[in-house]
Amino acid sequence: MEMNSERESVDVLILGAGLTGLAVAERLMGKGLKVAVLEKEAYVGGLARSLDWRGFKADIGGHRLYFENRDLFAEIVALIGEDRLIKHARKSSAYRDGKFLKYPPQLRNSMASAVLLSKTLWDAAGLCGRKTLNPLSLKDWVLNNFGPTIHDAYFKQYTRKVWGLETDEMSAIWAQRRIGGLNAFQLIRELAVGARSKEAVSEFYYPRGGMGDLSVRLHDRIRTEVRVIREAELLSLGGDRDTLSLARFRSPSGEECLKFGKLVSTIPITALARALSSWRMEFKSLSEGVKYRDLLIAYVAVSRRPVFEEHWVYFPEERISFSRVCEFDNWCDGMAGGDGALLGCEIFCGRADRLWNSTDDEIAALAARSLQGLGFVTAEEIQAVRVLRVPYAYPLLYLGYEKALNPLLRACESVPNLRLAGRTGTHSYFDMEECLEDAKRVYRCLT
Ligand SMILES: Cc1cc2nc3c(=O)[nH]c(=O)nc-3n(C[C@H](O)[C@H](O)[C@H](O)COP(=O)(O)OP(=O)(O)OC[C@H]3O[C@@H](n4cnc5c(N)ncnc54)[C@H](O)[C@@H]3O)c2cc1C
Known part of the structure; x- marks a missing residue:
């Protein structure tokens, strides 16, 4: 492979041009900083992109x-x-x-939903005083909060199908993040008067024109000031003993290097660890078990x-x-x-x-x-x-995943000029709002 010897230098290098990477770049505009984004694919937007196909437009699953x-929404x-x-x-x-059963189930609209919810209410009454104190698995969490009817109807098979795991092999954190502190009584109240939790x-x-419009517009906004290098896959990172300063990546024009002052990573944390392992060997084993x-x-x-x-x-x-x-x-x-x-x-x-x-x-x-x-x-x-x-x-938030993830997060945090951001970059179950909030948090750390 041809190596481009010219070493361009930027103040901030962002890995990944998904929603989070683009949002961090957009916040950094007009601050007198030289910013570049490295993106593996030919397109921007990551999971929040839309594809064009035979005159159709589609997202990566409905978004x-x-x-x-409210402030973020106004933006x-x-x-x-x-x-x-x-x-x-x-x-x-x-x-x-x-x-077809209405989901979330609605008390008013269907007999089947009403039967399901009355069974849930019965479960909930029986639950009082019979809860697992510190539910670690999804199964215990659902049984604690909703009882066996909701567990069997909505979680048991679906968890196996979506995650490839049983409910007692999944972490309760997944449900806590997705459903929050809702319990059976609140669930029924919400369904009777209208849902307020984010999931429902x-x-x-x-x-x-598709959810990808959001990423395209962010990209349009930054493109005059920020260099977005597409089809550029990160290969390795290097630096001195404590700080990172050099990214090596593969692009259609060969292998290239870019010097940077600060690094923001929104790419899979396992891919980041691989790139870091040429700088510090310990990163090689640290990503094991992060799925x-x-x-x-x-x-x-x-x-x-x-x-x-x-x-x-x-x-x-x-x-x-x-x-x-x-x-x-x-x-x-x-x-x-x-x-x-x-x-x-x-x-x-x-x-x-x-x-x-x-x-x-x-x-x-x-x-x-x-x-x-x-x-x-x-x-x-x-x-x-x-x-x-x-x-x-x-x-994949399987039961005990934190034991694998936390040491890797701590090792990344110990690098003073590295920040992790977004859903894929922090290995968190973030939706788009949380990604944009995270971009704001990282921007504050950088400036
Ligand atoms: C099926 C599905 C449905 C969803 N529905 C919703 C919804 O309804 N509402 C909602 O708010 N959220 C939804 N989400 C979540 C939302 O898509 C994400 O929160 C958000 O898009 C994540 O953005 P990100 O930039 O953090 O990560 P990503 O989009 O994963 O961006 C990471 C970027 O890094 C690039 N990259 C990877 N490896 C490398 C490398 N080695 N070198 C350089 N670049 C690299 C990738 O190509 C990608 O562009 C959904 C997600 C999925 C999968």
């Missing part, structure tokens, strides 16, 4: 905007434009035993719309290949081009799994078979299928 931080509205944001009343279901929120916003869950998406173009009434539908049953299907034309009219529908069928797996290593045709056929087998579409209605592999889609 809804819902912000609790996003200003960035995207109020007229380009669609406000949706959430429509989502869980499909089980051949029936009943309204959300969506940018016309991500990967995602396959089969985008299915269908000649008829709508296929589903919902924005997205959960499929907890293991006999069905996908765990969730988003119908993008229900998110925004133009997403599916003409009169057809575009379905994003999400299949969760690990990179070592046979499924991940199957061919695109095999994965496409699997998703198409499930859709046809359930009677949602016919073979004639399927126009095309495109398969996308999304590595590092979710941090």
